[in-house]
Amino acid sequence: MADPAPVLPTVLIVGGGFGGLKAARILAEAPVRVVLVDRQNHHLFQPLLYQVASATLSPADIAAPIRHILREQANAEVVLGEVTSVDLAARQARLAEGGTLAYDFLILAAGSRSSYFGQDAWARVAPGLKTLEDALEIRRRFLLTFERAEQEEDAELRREWLTFVIVGGGPTGVELAGTLKEMARLTLPREFRRIRTDRARVILVEAGPGILANFGSGLSEQAVQGLERIGVEVRLGQPITGIDEHAVQLGGERIPTRTVLWAAGVSAVPLGASLGVPTDRIGRVLVEPDLSLPGHPEAFVVGDLAAFTHGSGGPLPGVAPVAIQQGTCAAENLLATLANRPRRTFRYRDKGSMATLGRGKAVAHIGRLNFTGYPAWLAWLFVHLMLLVDFRSRVFVLFEWLWAYLTTQPRARLIVERKRRDG
Amino acid sequence: MADPAPVLPTVLIVGGGFGGLKAARILAEAPVRVVLVDRQNHHLFQPLLYQVASATLSPADIAAPIRHILREQANAEVVLGEVTSVDLAARQARLAEGGTLAYDFLILAAGSRSSYFGQDAWARVAPGLKTLEDALEIRRRFLLTFERAEQEEDAELRREWLTFVIVGGGPTGVELAGTLKEMARLTLPREFRRIRTDRARVILVEAGPGILANFGSGLSEQAVQGLERIGVEVRLGQPITGIDEHAVQLGGERIPTRTVLWAAGVSAVPLGASLGVPTDRIGRVLVEPDLSLPGHPEAFVVGDLAAFTHGSGGPLPGVAPVAIQQGTCAAENLLATLANRPRRTFRYRDKGSMATLGRGKAVAHIGRLNFTGYPAWLAWLFVHLMLLVDFRSRVFVLFEWLWAYLTTQPRARLIVERKRRDG
Numbered sequence: 134m135a136d137p138a139p140v141l142p143t144v145l146i147v148g149g150g151f152g153g154l155k156a157a158r159i160l161a162e163a164p165v166r167v168v169l170v171d172r173q174n175h176h177l178f179q180p181l182l183y184q185v186a187s188a189t190l191s192p193a194d195i196a197a198p199i200r201h202i203l204r205e206q207a208n209a210e211v212v213l214g215e216v217t218s219v220d221l222a223a224r225q226a227r228l229a230e231g232g233t234l235a236y237d238f239l240i241l242a243a244g245s246r247s248s249y250f251g252q253d254a255w256a257r258v259a260p261g262l263k264t265l266e267d268a269l270e271i272r273r274r275f276l277l278t279f280e281r282a283e284q285e286e287d288a289e290l291r292r293e294w295l296t297f298v299i300v301g302g303g304p305t306g307v308e309l310a311g312t313l314k315e316m317a318r319l320t321l322p323r324e325f326r327r328i329r330t331d332r333a334r335v336i337l338v339e340a341g342p343g344i345l346a347n348f349g350s351g352l353s354e355q356a357v358q359g360l361e362r363i364g365v366e367v368r369l370g371q372p373i374t375g376i377d378e379h380a381v382q383l384g385g386e387r388i389p390t391r392t393v394l395w396a397a398g399v400s401a402v403p404l405g406a407s408l409g410v411p412t413d414r415i416g417r418v419l420v421e422p423d424l425s426l427p428g429h430p431e432a433f434v435v436g437d438l439a440a441f442t443h444g445s446g447g448p449l450p451g452v453a454p455v456a457i458q459q460g461t462c463a464a465e466n467l468l469a470t471l472a473n474r475p476r477r478t479f480r481y482r483d484k485g486s487m488a489t490l491g492r493g494k495a496v497a498h499i500g501r502l503n504f505t506g507y508p509a510w511l512a513w514l515f516v517h518l519m520l521l522v523d524f525r526s527r528v529f530v531l532f533e534w535l536w537a538y539l540t541t542q543p544r545a546r547l548i549v550e551r552k553r554r555d556g
Numbered sequence: 557m558a559d560p561a562p563v564l565p566t567v568l569i570v571g572g573g574f575g576g577l578k579a580a581r582i583l584a585e586a587p588v589r590v591v592l593v594d595r596q597n598h599h600l601f602q603p604l605l606y607q608v609a610s611a612t613l614s615p616a617d618i619a620a621p622i623r624h625i626l627r628e629q630a631n632a633e634v635v636l637g638e639v640t641s642v643d644l645a646a647r648q649a650r651l652a653e654g655g656t657l658a659y660d661f662l663i664l665a666a667g668s669r670s671s672y673f674g675q676d677a678w679a680r681v682a683p684g685l686k687t688l689e690d691a692l693e694i695r696r697r698f699l700l701t702f703e704r705a706e707q708e709e710d711a712e713l714r715r716e717w718l719t720f721v722i723v724g725g726g727p728t729g730v731e732l733a734g735t736l737k738e739m740a741r742l743t744l745p746r747e748f749r750r751i752r753t754d755r756a757r758v759i760l761v762e763a764g765p766g767i768l769a770n771f772g773s774g775l776s777e778q779a780v781q782g783l784e785r786i787g788v789e790v791r792l793g794q795p796i797t798g799i800d801e802h803a804v805q806l807g808g809e810r811i812p813t814r815t816v817l818w819a820a821g822v823s824a825v826p827l828g829a830s831l832g833v834p835t836d837r838i839g840r841v842l843v844e845p846d847l848s849l850p851g852h853p854e855a856f857v858v859g860d861l862a863a864f865t866h867g868s869g870g871p872l873p874g875v876a877p878v879a880i881q882q883g884t885c886a887a888e889n890l891l892a893t894l895a896n897r898p899r900r901t902f903r904y905r906d907k908g909s910m911a912t913l914g915r916g917k918a919v920a921h922i923g924r925l926n927f928t929g930y931p932a933w934l935a936w937l938f939v940h941l942m943l944l945v946d947f948r949s950r951v952f953v954l955f956e957w958l959w960a961y962l963t964t965q966p967r968a969r970l971i972v973e974r975k976r977r978d979g
Contacts, residue, residue, distance in 0.1 A: 174699065174971040191614035193968035200747035201969065210749050213703040213971075230707075265972050276597060280636040284653075324623035326633050525959060525967060532955065536948060544948060545616035546624065548597040548636075549688050 145236035149199040152436030153242035155460035172215035185268035187312040189543035218407035245437035248400035259393035295333040296390040301397030302339030304488040310337040311491040319541040340372035352496045359490035413440040422478040435459035568659035572622040575859035576665035578883035595638035608691035610735040612966035641830035668860035671823035682816040718756040719813040724820030725762030727911040733760040734914040742964040763795035775919045782913035836863040845901040858882035
């Protein structure tokens with residue numbers, strides 16, 4: 134008689150973003166059972182989410198079902214569900230839908246969400262950009278304002294409709310500001326009869342002294358110039374002090390606007406707080422050098438949910454490369470433990486940063502080199518195409534970009550009304 | 557001094573579907589001011605809407621902003637708004653958003669909506685397929701049921717989740733049934749670990765004696781055989797007598813299911829009733845042979861909203877070719893009046909019908925010829941590509957179809973949650 138099959142240890146991965154998905158793939162050949170749980174059915178390529186918001190790409194271009202990505206990985210199961218808390222002592226995760234998932238090893242990669250610095254009333258007025266739903270909502274609001282402006286008889290209200298304020302000068306805010314201004318300037322003018330869409334004001338507000346702070350001061354200034362050249366107004370050192378449905382307040386100045394988009398801050402998902410372990414100011418879990426939780430070597434935290442404070446430079450930025458490298462490290466440390474090998478300390482290799490500033494323009498620093506303008510844009514294009522999760526996305530996104538670049542007429546300018554669920 | 561510019565007559569077109577858009581284009585060079593009002597910002601290629609529901613195509617593949625389509629037509633303005641009533645005596649249309657639009661000529665092309673034979677409770681349980689929102693809702697429900705089934709421990713409930721009932725054996729119901737069954741049979745099996753998606757039941761229910769009733773009995777029977785070959789269960793002559801959240805009632809039989817999709821009936825939009833003119837049983841406006849309203853030669857009704865009962869064969873089917881030909885006729889009759897020429901009587905030229913039955917299979921009758929199988933599918937593919945409203949849609953849809961056909965892995969399998977508006 135054959136021996137009964139050994140019971141494999143269960144690795145529960147919470148979150149199918151860059152960190153969680155990478156960890157699952159590293160474990161593909163390992164003698165473990167991988168259970169990946171996510172509250173969405175899709176992995177999302179967040180660095181291009183602003184292009185869904187600006188109607189250049191469709192959701193299907195930058196998202197793919199997690200099941201599809203892992204379909205050939207025999208040791209992986211995918212669960213659609215939201216983990217609301219983890220009981221580290223009992224080694225169980227609780228689902229919002231009811232029920233629990235037991236584990237032997239845990240990799241928490243549940244990410245972050247938009248944070249409004251405690252100003253919860255702002256959340257309703259100023260949508261953030263973290264999910265496909267967010268992107269479609271921003272697209273809807275952006276396109277609707279031009280429709281409203283076209284119908285508006287009052288010149289002052291028309292200006293209010295045609296003013297867009299983007300809060301936050303990180304890559305998301307910068308890329309959103311550039312692409313929305315280009316849409317108003319290059320795509321829409323011929324479609325409207327009464328308004329001059331090219332005169333729409335796009336204002337990028339940053340509380341700190343410069344945009345793209347992580348890129349270094351040379352590129353930060355070039356980015357300001359690049360945005361100003363296409364007509365984006367950049368306001369530096371001006372924290373937002375109020376947002377309502379008709380205006381933003383910038384210190385003493387009131388800017389009338391109907392559209393405020395939020396790219397200013399994130400905090401870790403609340404799941405981190407459920408662990409009962411130390412977290413930082415924005416809810417990120419403080420991790421050991423091997424990315425495990427203090428006193429819980431079987432539990433790892435990676436990506437936006439982790440605060441890695443070892444080594445120089447303080448906590449790491451919430452970007453895809455950090456999540457991918459941490460997902461790799463956590464999975465490898467897990468395998469090391471299974472094989473009775475020592476674990477390694479996580480070390481982040483910063484390969485650079487890049488951001489687009491509109492059509493055919495970007496800033497990038499790669500290694501020690503800075504690029505700007507068209508070469509930076511080509512580098513950005515190449516890198517992002519290569520990072521897309523599967524071949525088909527690369528093909529289709531390349532076509533969409535070629536089309537949008539050559540015609541200035543991106544395809545996805547659809548207002549799809551959200552109905553109430555009971556509607 | 558130059559003469560003052562003459563005041564051009566205003567032609568108000570209500571609806572940017574096939575009929576309204578065609579009428580607008582016919583009037584492109586005419587000495588009129590065209591105002592096209594639609595409650596959506598996009599023209600929708602409805603014959604392919606089921607492919608958005610079945611996650612093969614993205615909304616942007618089959619819809620384009622009406623403004624974009626008419627951007628080069630200098631005499632056309634586009635208004636985003638919903639016309640709720642028309643005052644024929646005052647020559648004014650009232651908007652849901654407030655305000656009115658005055659006209660000299662009117663072309664009503666506002667279409668139809670799903671109708672539940674007075675069973676309004678069914679509408680909540682069984683979504684219809686008329687808009688992009690409908691298609692995305694059907695996609696979401698369809699994909700979610702497999703997720704629920706994968707998590708379900710109870711075998712009977714699992715069967716309930718994996719049963720799909722499609723009500724209505726017209727082209728929409730037939731194509732939806734075929735494509736959903738193919739998805740369950742060809743696309744999903746490798747992605748799930750516990751359920752056999754290929755065993756999902758897809759049941760097509762038709763109250764009448766045959767499906768695709770307009771196609772003639774030979775093709776109707778071939779369509780049944782084609783669907784049954786890929787595993788769709790076809791129930792003929794069985795009217796639905798009840799729908800709730802756990803089952804449909806077919807006479808004495810109760811079929812447990814969580815997913816019921818409605819392709820059984822349409823009625824004209826309520827706008828028709830606001831006119832105070834005779835309508836038929838499903839709310840369509842009875843029109844004169846020249847498509848105008850009795851006693852109102854300046855007002856035309858075309859497409860799904862019109863009941864054209866002159867000539868043989870009774871009222872015409874609610875399909876795109878009827879709408880396009882009527883939009884053309886109404887616009888030409890309007891031009892005839894402007895030029896003091898007599899109007900012509902509308903005459904429908906039926907060029908044929910076609911419907912897909914899954915991957916690489918279709919039935920079609922074109923002129924007097926019947927086609928089935930692969931040749932019919934190729935004809936279907938060619939005709940639908942050519943009918944898409946612009947070149948870019950053709951290119952991208954062709955790519956999506958090639959991809960889906962070759963890999964059986966269509967790209968758009970995304971569950972995007974609908975949030976409440978106040979969320």
